[in-house]
Amino acid sequence: xxxSNSGKSLSSNFHTQxxxxxxxxxxxxxxIGIGTSGPVIALSTMPILALIFWRNLGGSLLMLPFxxxxxxxxxxxxREAIKWSALAGVVLAFHFIGFxxxxxxxxxxxxxxxxxxxxxxxAYFVKRTGGHIPRQAWLGMVISFxxxxxxxxxxxxxxxxxxxxxxxAIACAALAALYVMLGAxxxxxxxxSTYTSICYFVCAATTLPIAVFSSTELIxxxxxxxxxxxALIGGAQIxxxxxxxxxxxxxxxxxxSLIVFFEVPVGAVLAYWWLxxxxxxxxxxxxxxxxxxxxxFVLRSKAEDKR
Numbered sequence: 001x002x003x004s005n006s007g008k009s010l011s012s013n014f015h016t017q018x019x020x021x022x023x024x025x026x027x028x029x030x031x032i033g034i035g036t037s038g039p040v041i042a043l044s045t046m047p048i049l050a051l052i053f054w055r056n057l058g059g060s061l062l063m064l065p066f067x068x069x070x071x072x073x074x075x076x077x078x079r080e081a082i083k084w085s086a087l088a089g090v091v092l093a094f095h096f097i098g099f100x101x102x103x104x105x106x107x108x109x110x111x112x113x114x115x116x117x118x119x120x121x122x123a124y125f126v127k128r129t130g131g132h133i134p135r136q137a138w139l140g141m142v143i144s145f146x147x148x149x150x151x152x153x154x155x156x157x158x159x160x161x162x163x164x165x166x167x168x169a170i171a172c173a174a175l176a177a178l179y180v181m182l183g184a185x186x187x188x189x190x191x192x193s194t195y196t197s198i199c200y201f202v203c204a205a206t207t208l209p210i211a212v213f214s215s216t217e218l219i220x221x222x223x224x225x226x227x228x229x230x231a232l233i234g235g236a237q238i239x240x241x242x243x244x245x246x247x248x249x250x251x252x253x254x255x256x257s258l259i260v261f262f263e264v265p266v267g268a269v270l271a272y273w274w275l276x277x278x279x280x281x282x283x284x285x286x287x288x289x290x291x292x293x294x295x296x297f298v299l300r301s302k303a304e305d306k307r
Contacts, residue, residue: 023251026243030194033239035266037232038108039274041100044228048100049211050218052093053204054229060200066193073194081189082198088182089202091175096203098172105165108271113147115171119294120144122257123176129181130253137296144293151196152285180253183245192246199245200237 044051072078100110116190120141211218244256271277 026247027256029239030241030243030247031266033235033243034235034241035270037236037240038103038111038267039270040228040232040235041103042108042271042275042277043062044225044232046221046225046229046303047205047211047216048097048104049175049214049216050221051100051229051232052096053207053211053218055232055237056089056092056200056204056207057264058229058233059242060197060204062233062238063193063197063200063242065137067191067197070194072190072258073198075270078189081186081195084186085190085195085198086202088179088186088195089199091182091207091208092177092203095172095175095179096207098168098175102165102169103166104173106162108267108275108277110162111165111169113290114166115173115176116294117144117170118176118180119257121174122180122253125181126253128164140293142293143296144290147286147289147291147293150289155293175251177257180248180257182245184248184253187245187249192242192249196245197240208281 041051057272073082099111099115102115105111123137123141183195183199210216248256
């Protein structure tokens with residue numbers, strides 16, 4: 001059995017229940033928010049580590065006033081949850097490094113599509129920790145994985161750089177799933193404001209020494225770059241990550257990870273609109289298989305949930 005933040009027991013089919021009520025508009029905001037991430041990163045010339053540092057520091061500072069009103073870190077009972085929040089921040093830092101590399105090395109469409117493998121990794125983690133994932137849902141995951149093989153094969157033929165970007169996207173998909181799992185665990189006791197202020201701050205703190213050691217520029221940028229950074233904080237960080245973290249208090253990490261997949265079409269449309277960037281024709285079949293696979297996961301999970 002899984003336990004929610006309120007202490008109520010959840011049924012064994014918790015990991016297949018789709019969101020309802022106010023969680024639906026929150027998730028829609030989240031999809032739009034993270035959908036802006038890839039194109040904004042591609043538009044920016046700010047170094048990857050600088051973007052990660054300022055994005056997360058900004059997100060933490062925006063959430064801090066709400067967390068200060070709760071002062072949950074002063075309660076001894078919350079120490080374990082605070083540790084999980086800090087660990088989520090470290091994982092998030094390396095997820096961002098992988099994602100930002102992917103956005104710079106491969107196309108936005110291919111990078112976001114491969115990052116959307118997050119639900120498959122999340123389902124695997126849920127299964128490993130004793131959660132229930134319907135057997136039929138794994139069919140959808142296999143189809144999605146075939147789509148991934150097609151996309152990475154196309155990019156390997158295009159260039160070694162694009163292929164490395166694909167690998168970075170797959171790695172950050174696994175890290176994103178782990179980050180969501182840790183966030184759900186921490187928020188069984190902490191409010192979202194406390195969790196995100198800690199997580200985002202630790203993410204920034206993890207990135208800073210790496211940036212300093214690698215002599216990454218952190219301050220001297222044009223006004224355009226700072227405006228793009230503000231767009232990244234407001235869109236991807238606050239509307240994206242924070243909305244998803246808020247929903248994690250009631251919705252399974254596996255389901256939230258699956259819904260994140262809709263970042264793919266949003267990111268692809270924005271990349272075409274803002275960057276005139278179309279993926280190579282050969283990636284389309286792979287992207288279609290990814291969509292079909294995730295669609296089967298949803299329908300099969302929902303069908304078993306009704307039994």
